[in-house]
Amino acid sequence: MSSAELSVFIRAIGVHTPERKLTNAELSTMVDTSDEWIKTRSGIAERRIAAPGENPSDMGAKAAAKTLERAGLTPADVDLLIVATMTSDVPFPSTACLLQAKLGLRRDIPCFDVSAACSGFVYALQVAKDMMRSGAYRRTLVVGTEKLSSVVDWSDRTTCVLFGDGAGAVLLETTPEKNVGLLGNLLGADGNNAELLHCAGGGSAAPATADSLRDGKHFLRMNGKEVFRHAVRVMAESCERVLAKCDVKSEQVAWFIPHQANSRILEAVASQLNVGMDRFPSNLERYGNTSAASIPLALEEAWKDGKIKHGDLVLIVAFGAGLTWGATLLRWHEPPH
Ligand code: ACO
DSSP states (O other): OOGGGOEEEEEEEEEEOOSEEEEHHHHTTTSSOOHHHHHHHHOOOEEEEOOTTOOHHHHHHHHHHHHHHHHTOOGGGOOEEEEEOSSOSSSSSOHHHHHHHHHTOOSSSOEEEEOOGGGHHHHHHHHHHHHHHTTSOSEEEEEEEEEGGGTSOTTOHHHHTTBOEEEEEEEEEEESOSSOEEEEEEEEEOGGGGGGEEEOSSSSSSOOOHHHHHTTTTSEEEOHHHHHHHHHHHHHHHHHHHHHHHTOOGGGOSEEEEOOSOHHHHHHHHHHHTOOGGGSOOOHHHHOBOGGGHHHHHHHHHHHTTOSOTTOEEEEEEEETTTEEEEEEEEOOOOOO
């Protein structure tokens, strides 16, 4: 069997979320907002906030450990680690290397980060799949982990109500079985619209200075209305294009797992695809937007709730800063062990 014929599937999934819940009621004491405004405009009721010292590598390592435990595997079984994050622990080294050390993964494996903001998990899945199909890596951990609370301006009501912290991981494995696992995908980007959602300071273009800190340059800034408009169009188009590429009709898809950005974005995408919200599971209410962690968090919940079953077609789709976007169609596969 040549390696080009290998399929790549999700063998196990696990998550970790911080204990601390920040409710809309509590946020209303911090900025001029209300539970009603936040729920109506975004669908979010509360979000998790990492404790001081609880970093993306820590949350990611916990999600990955849970994933390995569910797969009945150990850190020694992992051949490749890819971490998707826009809130890396430090500018360098990568969060993947920090996570590798915390989890006790082998030293003869590649560990690196993918930077594609909220689309990071979908990007990382595709990078992993292409590396694995070469036959060089049998088992890969893909981890989405974020501490957005560290880049949010807690005095800016237009952004601080939307984001939260958390981590999710999947263990990908190769199999000679056909038509299972990650079937098809597409990725895209538009750097001309980078300023719609960005962090201006703290990088090499504008290193942190007393002035940049005073001006809040190291915080996330967003043009919410424009991001909303792009998100709906690009997520719906990405779904349609990946379905056409795989010759699958939307009626055949059991579950759509979109990046959990805003319930109104999800409703608009579902409506454009002519798909009922009953096939768009969401946990936005409890976690808010956790960027690269949001898809594994939603996927794990749908699997744990018994929604996603062996053989189901699942379409995941994301959109984020960059701008970036991506969609992956997969057939859920639970091989007998
Ligand atoms: N509480 C109360 N009022 C608020 C709040 C708040 N938290 N935030 C804004 N407002 C006010 C505004 O100041 C404005 O007041 P004004 O009319 O007096 O000027 C009014 O509410 C309406 O504001 P809009 O910005 O028009 O509100 P909108 O309906 O567009 O909703 C929102 C704002 C929720 C941010 C929406 O635009 C959105 O969800 N955008 C997409 C955001 C997103 O998903 N980003 C993540 C992308 S993924 C990634 O890469 C991280």
